[in-house]
Amino acid sequence: MVNLSPEAEAAGYRLIALEATESTNDDALRAARSGDPGQLWIVAGEQHAGRGRHGRQWSSPPGNLYTSLLLIDPCEPQHAPQLGFVAGLALHEAIEAVTGVGALRLSLKWPNDLLLDRAKVSGLLLEGHRLQGNGPLAIIIGMGVNVAFAPTGTPYPAKALQSVRPGLTRQHVFRALSASFAQTFSAWRNAARMNAADPFGPIRRLWLERAAGLGQEVTLRLPSGERRGIFEGLDRFGRLQLKSVSGVELIDAGDLYFPHLLHDIAKP
Ligand SMILES: O=C(O)CCCC[C@@H]1SC[C@@H]2NC(=O)N[C@@H]21
Numbered sequence: 001m002v003n004l005s006p007e008a009e010a011a012g013y014r015l016i017a018l019e020a021t022e023s024t025n026d027d028a029l030r031a032a033r034s035g036d037p038g039q040l041w042i043v044a045g046e047q048h049a050g051r052g053r054h055g056r057q058w059s060s061p062p063g064n065l066y067t068s069l070l071l072i073d074p075c076e077p078q079h080a081p082q083l084g085f086v087a088g089l090a091l092h093e094a095i096e097a098v099t100g101v102g103a104l105r106l107s108l109k110w111p112n113d114l115l116l117d118r119a120k121v122s123g124l125l126l127e128g129h130r131l132q133g134n135g136p137l138a139i140i141i142g143m144g145v146n147v148a149f150a151p152t153g154t155p156y157p158a159k160a161l162q163s164v165r166p167g168l169t170r171q172h173v174f175r176a177l178s179a180s181f182a183q184t185f186s187a188w189r190n191a192a193r194m195n196a197a198d199p200f201g202p203i204r205r206l207w208l209e210r211a212a213g214l215g216q217e218v219t220l221r222l223p224s225g226e227r228r229g230i231f232e233g234l235d236r237f238g239r240l241q242l243k244s245v246s247g248v249e250l251i252d253a254g255d256l257y258f259p260h261l262l263h264d265i266a267k268p
Helices: 005-009 024-033 080-100 170-194 201-211 259-262
Strands: 012-022 040-047 064-072 104-110 113-116 119-130 137-145 217-222 225-234 242-244 247-251 255-257
Touching: 005 170, 012 024, 024 040, 024 064, 024 119, 024 137, 040 170, 064 170, 080 104, 080 113, 080 119, 080 137, 080 170, 080 201, 137 170, 170 201, 201 225, 217 242, 225 247
Parallel strands: 012 040
Antiparallel strands: 040 064, 064 137, 104 113, 113 119, 119 137, 217 225, 217 255, 225 242, 242 247
């Protein structure tokens, strides 16, 4: 049984809780196409076709949290990628609150993974769909949190929250997440109203304070091959600034790996 936090309810969010489904991101899209007004969380106890980034499968046995948030026309389309950072920050805050582990052990890995002791505990899949030709913009923020189990055989180290907080459930995590998202999203919208020139500024600062590998040498795996350089920061669209001998390159998709973890990572 999962419930919204009182903060999320007060802010007008709604919840559909399912025992099992194919993918909550697909359920959210179906809801959008049927005219749902958004601010809708969908949570499932398990998924039979959970999806990750880059078309990967997201293993979804019972015990972990699988949820998608549908937002309708939350912002101008060019600002939509910022919502991945808004949700990443909300996850960071929620996981810090429910596990009680210090913020220093939790970090955000570009673009939107949450790491605990440098192992992945949560992944985020951000999707945008234009409805009815040129109609409203549906944004779906899908999040999977390893509460009870960590997947095995992944191309990165993974960990479950119960390894640091036995007894923690997906309900604890969801309640905290629905509260922190409502608060972070509203702060982002207010910042955008007050500073239209750089609406991403405050979120970017908070995100970078929690970023894994900032200022360090990193390896990026892109469809066009591997790139190495120093992770300098984020630009105003959330693109990663990678500094190398050939200058600063802006990267808007890819997976980030840290050199000292590379030996743990099987090549895809
Ligand atoms: O590759 C990643 O790191 C992103 C994983 C996102 C998984 C979540 S689980 C809930 C939602 N439904 C899906 O099918 N995927 C997302």
